[in-house]
Amino acid sequence: MSEKKIEARSQGSFPMDDPTQGLLHDHQFIRQLLQRYLSTQDQKVKQYAGPRICEALLQHTRLEEAVFYPAVEKLDVAMTTRCLDDHHAVDELIEQMQHLLPGDLAYDELVTHLNEAIQVHMELEEQQLFPLVRKSSLNLQDLALRMQSFESSMVSAQAKSVGQRSARGDQLH
Numbered sequence: 542m543s544e545k546k547i548e549a550r551s552q553g554s555f556p557m558d559d560p561t562q563g564l565l566h567d568h569q570f571i572r573q574l575l576q577r578y579l580s581t582q583d584q585k586v587k588q589y590a591g592p593r594i595c596e597a598l599l600q601h602t603r604l605e606e607a608v609f610y611p612a613v614e615k616l617d618v619a620m621t622t623r624c625l626d627d628h629h630a631v632d633e634l635i636e637q638m639q640h641l642l643p644g645d646l647a648y649d650e651l652v653t654h655l656n657e658a659i660q661v662h663m664e665l666e667e668q669q670l671f672p673l674v675r676k677s678s679l680n681l682q683d684l685a686l687r688m689q690s691f692e693s694s695m696v697s698a699q700a701k702s703v704g705q706r707s708a709r710g711d712q713l714h
């Protein structure tokens with residue numbers, strides 16, 4: 542099997558003429574992390590890949606829920622509702638994972654469930670929702686800009702909260 546390593550998309554970058562390409566890149570990155578976790582017995586690889594799966598998925602689903610779905614839902618309300626329901630199922634699995642350690646049997650089982658749920662969800666988006674968006678009359682450039690700006694502010698808010706946490710940590714020493 543040829544292995545082409547996919548890097549995380551650089552934050553805030555979307556092809557201006559088609560923001561679904563940025564979401565597709567996220568999907569490929571997430572698929573690769575899931576594959577890495579599920580195809581190894583190496584605990585170190587699991588400890589690395591497990592939290593990264595959760596982080597990449599949460600960032601991706603927050604962006605879709607805050608900007609992408611609201612912008613495209615009028616094209617097919619039933620489909621975006623189904624996508625949101627899928628996200629809620631994913632959120633619940635991630636919530637459970639966050640109480641366990643990567644590599645534990647129960648964590649492995651949750652990753653297997655997550656993989657099944659997410660593959661079906663990503664296929665729905667890639668085969669039906671994204672093509673619908675691409676051929677719609679929506680202003681894709683405006684959508685790409687709004688997605689970029691949401692993602693940039695999400696990343697800087699995270700950096701700020703990490704900074705505040707470490708500043709508080711410093712005060713304790």
Ligand SMILES: [Fe+2]
Nearest residue numbers: 602605624666
């Ligand atoms: Fe999604």
